[in-house]
Amino acid sequence: MVIPRSVSCDEGLPLRDLDVLSPTLRDLPLLPALFRYNSNPMPMPTCDVAVIGAGVFGAWTALHLARRSQRVLLIEAYGPAHTRASSGGETRIIRMSYGADEIYSRWSLYSLRQWKDLFAVAGDNLFRQTGVLWLFEEGNSTLDASLSILHRHGVPHELMKLSELERRYPQLNLDGISRGLLESESGVLLARRAVARTVETALREGVRLEIAQVRIPLGTSTLEFIETTKGDLVSAGSYVFACGPWLGKVFPEILGKRIFPTRQEVFFFGTPPGDRQFAPPALPTWLFQPDEVYGMPDIESRGLKLARDTHGERIDPDTQSRLVSPEGTEWAQQFLARRFPRLKNAPVVETRVCQYENTSNGDFLIDRHPDFSNVWLAGGGSGHGFKHGPAVGEYTAGIVLGEGKPEPRFSLSTKNTQQHRTVH
Numbered sequence: 001m002v003i004p005r006s007v008s009c010d011e012g013l014p015l016r017d018l019d020v021l022s023p024t025l026r027d028l029p030l031l032p033a034l035f036r037y038n039s040n041p042m043p044m045p046t047c048d049v050a051v052i053g054a055g056v057f058g059a060w061t062a063l064h065l066a067r068r069s070q071r072v073l074l075i076e077a078y079g080p081a082h083t084r085a086s087s088g089g090e091t092r093i094i095r096m097s098y099g100a101d102e103i104y105s106r107w108s109l110y111s112l113r114q115w116k117d118l119f120a121v122a123g124d125n126l127f128r129q130t131g132v133l134w135l136f137e138e139g140n141s142t143l144d145a146s147l148s149i150l151h152r153h154g155v156p157h158e159l160m161k162l163s164e165l166e167r168r169y170p171q172l173n174l175d176g177i178s179r180g181l182l183e184s185e186s187g188v189l190l191a192r193r194a195v196a197r198t199v200e201t202a203l204r205e206g207v208r209l210e211i212a213q214v215r216i217p218l219g220t221s222t223l224e225f226i227e228t229t230k231g232d233l234v235s236a237g238s239y240v241f242a243c244g245p246w247l248g249k250v251f252p253e254i255l256g257k258r259i260f261p262t263r264q265e266v267f268f269f270g271t272p273p274g275d276r277q278f279a280p281p282a283l284p285t286w287l288f289q290p291d292e293v294y295g296m297p298d299i300e301s302r303g304l305k306l307a308r309d310t311h312g313e314r315i316d317p318d319t320q321s322r323l324v325s326p327e328g329t330e331w332a333q334q335f336l337a338r339r340f341p342r343l344k345n346a347p348v349v350e351t352r353v354c355q356y357e358n359t360s361n362g363d364f365l366i367d368r369h370p371d372f373s374n375v376w377l378a379g380g381g382s383g384h385g386f387k388h389g390p391a392v393g394e395y396t397a398g399i400v401l402g403e404g405k406p407e408p409r410f411s412l413s414t415k416n417t418q419q420h421r422t423v424h
Contacts, residue, residue, distance in 0.1 A: 047073045047236035049400060050226065052214050052250075054080040055087035056195050056386050057378050058242030060393025063202040068397060073234065074202065077213040077246075081195035084317055086244045086357050086381060087389075089266070091296055091305065092191040093285055094387035095132040096155045096183055097146035101423055103407070104384070105149050107391035114390035115189060118201060126194045128299055131284035132186040135165070138178040140289055142424075146181065158182045171277045173339050176290055188285055188296055191386055198389070210234075216250060223372045238400050242378040245317040245357040247365075251377070254370060257417040259380065260358040263312035265324045267332040268303035268350035269343055278304050278343070293335060303349045304340070306332060309383065309424070317355055324351040356383035360416040362423030364388075366396055367412040376400050377412065382423065 051062045054076035062074045081088050094112055098104040112127070119125050136143045150157045160168070160180040203209060212228035217239075225235040243250050245261035271278040279298040287294045287309075295306035308331075329348065337344040357379060359365055365380035378396045385392070398404040408414070 047071050047234070049073075049238045049240060050075060050234055050236035051240045051242060052076075052226070053242035053244060053246070054195070054199055054209070055085050055242065055244050056191075056198070056389035057087075057244070057381065057392050057396070058240070059195055059198040059202060060389040061240055061242060061378060061396045062207045062393075063198060063205065064393045064397035065400070066202060066205045066207045068401060070397075070401075072202075072207045073210060073236065074199070074207050075210045075212055075214060075228075075234065077211070079211060080199040080209075081192040084322075086355055087191060087195050087386060089191050089352060089354055090302065091299060092189050092386040093132060093186075093287075093294065093296070094127070094189050095186045095285075095287075096150060096153070097132075097134060097142075097181065098149070099142040099424070100145040100149075102149050102152075103409075104388070104423070105153060105155075107388045109153060109155065111388050111390040112186075114394075115194065118197060118390075119194075122197045122201065124193070124197060126190040126197065128188045128190070128280065129185060130187040130280040130297055130299070132183040133169075133284045133286045134181040134183075135172075135174065135177045135286065135288050135290075136179050136181070137176055137290040142289070143179060143181060150183075156184050158184065169283065171283060171340060171342060172286075173341055175338075177288075182284065186285070188299060189387065190300075195389075214250070216252070217372070217375070220371060221373060223375050238374045238376065239372075240376045240378055240396060240400060241369075242396075244379055244381070245355050247357070247377065247379045249316075249318075251369070254412070255377070258360065258412075258415045259365075260311070260360075260419055261315055261317055261355045262358060263315045263320055264307060264354050264356055264383070265312065265328040265332075266305065266307040266352040266354065267324070267329070267348055268305050269332075269336055269346040270303050270349040271298050271343065271346065278340070288339065291335070291339075293339075304336075304343065304346075306335065311356060311358060311383075311419070311421070315355060320353070320355070322353045324353055356381070358382045358419065358421070360419050361414070362421045363409045363414065364392065365412060365415055366392065366399070366410040367406070370412065380415070382421075384423065 048070040049065050050073045051058050052075045054074050062072045065072045096105050096108050165180045215227045217226055225233045248255045248259040283297040285296045292309045359380035362382040366378050369375035
């Protein structure tokens with residue numbers, strides 16, 4: 001007979017699982033001894049909150065709950081900042097412009113301060129102030145809406161006409177572009193390492209970490225416990241599922257048709273030797289709005305990064321191929337030759353296939369599960385969520401503990417089964 005064990009917030013990651021973590025996480029002194037085994041198959045509550053998923057949303061939620069004196073168990077199937085996660089890439093943009101969607105501008109500003117504070121304490125600056133350059137075609141209404149909100153919040157920015165753009169950025173082909181908006185204090189987060197630092201900080205502040213896959217929760221009204229695929233039982237007062245593109249697989253009935261994981265191919269191109277025109281500060285992070293393409297300058301000598309912001313095909317995050325397609329490679333090379341003429345025929349030096357975890361409209365999903373009074377859903381980053389990790393974590397912690405007013409646009413009721421993206 002297999003006796004399930006009860007996993008406690010007062011216990012640490014099993015020593016046998018330490019090899020799944022980054023070297024920095026493995027070296028933490030706060031990952032203690034083996035779990036105790038409990039012969040009682042129905043565990044008593046051992047955590048205030050269990051957070052399932054250690055991506056950027058889950059990690060920051062766990063950290064903010066711990067800072068509110070909660071006993072928190074963070075459960076992750078593959079390990080923090082793993083390569084299959086939406087949070088697992090090397091770099092993510094942090095920018096303040098969101099057109100008329102002011103809530104995201106506010107959250108991005110607030111989150112950048114928290115990221116900087118986290119990095120200062122960790123002694124590892126994982127923010128690169130490259131600036132973010134928006135390139136607009138004539139008549140794009142997003143520009144005027146963004147300008148109004150940037151003014152209102154005191155965000156440093158510069159509006160440029162085509163002639164100034166051509167003078168300052170000769171490495172770009174600006175055909176079809178009429179104006180540019182530069183956010184001088186925005187830039188890039190080194191994403192994978194930033195998540196790892198967040199988890200490390202959470203562990204130092206009392207969060208416990210378990211590497212395990214959770215089965216689909218069962219029951220009604222109140223969730224008494226969750227079970228891992230290893231047969232372990234976890235009991236908590238509340239549960240937060242921040243599973244990214246896996247949310248629809250964990251809750252197929254309510255989210256299987258409301259979370260849209262899509263395949264997103266990313267390319268890095270080698271820059272000419274001795275040429276710094278494609279690295280910061282000569283080239284900022286950039287977004288060609290009419291093309292729906294974004295990219296970053298050469299950061300840490302990885303090459304010029306570019307990717308489409310349009311949604312790719314729907315995928316399963318466990319089984320999709322992580323190799324870029326020949327069609328995608330051809331598109332990326334053609335785009336590069338058009339917009340960066342000096343890089344025509346530049347070699348592809350690195351590629352990556354990740355995913356967006358989209359909601360129907362691009363708004364986040366942060367709401368109570370309709371069938372469980374003590375279960376919360378946090379996801380739907382929709383390709384723009386990473387930067388907001390600190391604000392999402394603080395907001396989620398607050399609503400789980402009954403603090404603050406829920407934001408209606410994050411509710412499950414606003415998420416449809418057909419996609420109509422409104423947030424970019």
